Amino acid sequence: MELSRFQYSSLVFLISGIVLPAVVTAVGINYGQIANNLPSPDDVVPLVRSIGASRVKLYDADPRVLRSFANTGVEFIVGLGNEYLSKMKDPEKALAWVKANVQAHLPDTNITCITIGNEILTFNDTSLNDNLLPAMQSIHAVLVNLGLDKQVSVTTAHSLAILETSYPPSAGAFRRDLVDCITPILNFNAKTGSPFLINAYPFFAYKANPKQVPLDFVLFQPNQGVVDTGSNLHYDNMLFAQIDAVYSALASLGFKKLPVQISETGWPSKGDEDETGATPENAKKYNGNLIKLMLQKRGTPMRPNSDLNIYVFALFNENMKPGPTSERNYGLFKPDGTPAYPLGFSGIDVSSNTTTPGSGGNVTLTPPATSSTGYLSISSATERGYCFKY
Helix, strand or coil, X not given: CCHHHHCCCCCEXXXXXXXXXXXXXXXXXXXXXXXXXXXXXXXXXXXXXXXXXXXXXXXXXXXXXXXXXXXXXCEEXXXXXXHHCHHHHCHHHHHHHHHHHCHHHCCCCEEEEEEEEECHHHCCCHHHHHHXXXXXXXXXXXXXXXXXXXXXXEEEEEEHHHEEECCCHHXXXXXXXXXXXXXXXXXXXXHHCCCEEEECCHHHHHHHCCCCCCHHHHCCCCCCCEECCCCXXXXXXXXXXXXXXXXXXXXXXXXXXXXXXXXXXXXXXXXXXXXXXXXXHHHHHHHHHHHHHHHXXXXXXXXXXXXXXXXXXXXXXXXXXXXXXXXXXXXXXCCCCCECCCXXXXXXXCXXXXXXXXXXXXXXXXXXXXXXXXXXXXXXXXXXXXXCCC
């Protein structure tokens, strides 16, 4: 879709008091579509621009989305769903999938990565576990044969529940029962140069124990923080502690240099009665402060010089996701294109065919013909082992 249709000109957005250019390379966003009321992909393009996102992660390879973002420069991670893993052992099926879902959209759409499955190792499904690495290898082999492996990497996204120990960060370690499964995958990542993806949600740690886990610590608000007695590093937020626990776990298996990306993190704006902390105010603080940190290019205490590669979850509230109320309320935007809560940047008010102040144009939404179903619910594994001593 041409940007001129929305009359964008010298667009800048205000995020929590910081004036930013319309395109900021640091921001990534998850674009899920388990809903029956979302705008068409053509109409999503200006919304992605409105938050300064230059990277989008899908849970499938929806051709309507990939066509709509052609020639925008936005980087895409596309997904191969869990249900397809066993089929990818067949080289012909793997070739057909890559040709139809990746090669067909290059170079117009900037696809840079394929995720094979989502949180497979914590499903406790032997068949999925057994098929994960062969599917990754098969898809990568196709990319090599097509001469696309230097442009498109292959990886998989993990739940933070693959860790047996996450605190203190210096003692981070993978679950012992998963080491034999995950080590070959890490070898694949290292050999092919693909990143290690982890889904991390401090919200779940707070929800599980709101009396012990300080809210300011999980929302990136000013607080005393904690000191890792093993490394003597100071942590003022839980997400950074979780990321560094992953770095420690990787180092313990000999993969100290493997790049880590946070493929999902976010905070719900609404939840059930037992979902403590799921409010618009907390979602605003979590995502607003997170985006500010990303823009500052601030690394973690263990890796201060490493850029944060983080994908915020999620672009929209998705009304057909199963599970507790929070699952349907992680979006930065409502389906009509208006912000789910005030985050400080201008959204596009498509419900009245006008825009909110500063967004600069009129948008008419067209419902999509179908919805992607590449994933269901995010991981709700409790983050264990946090002990706060001030």
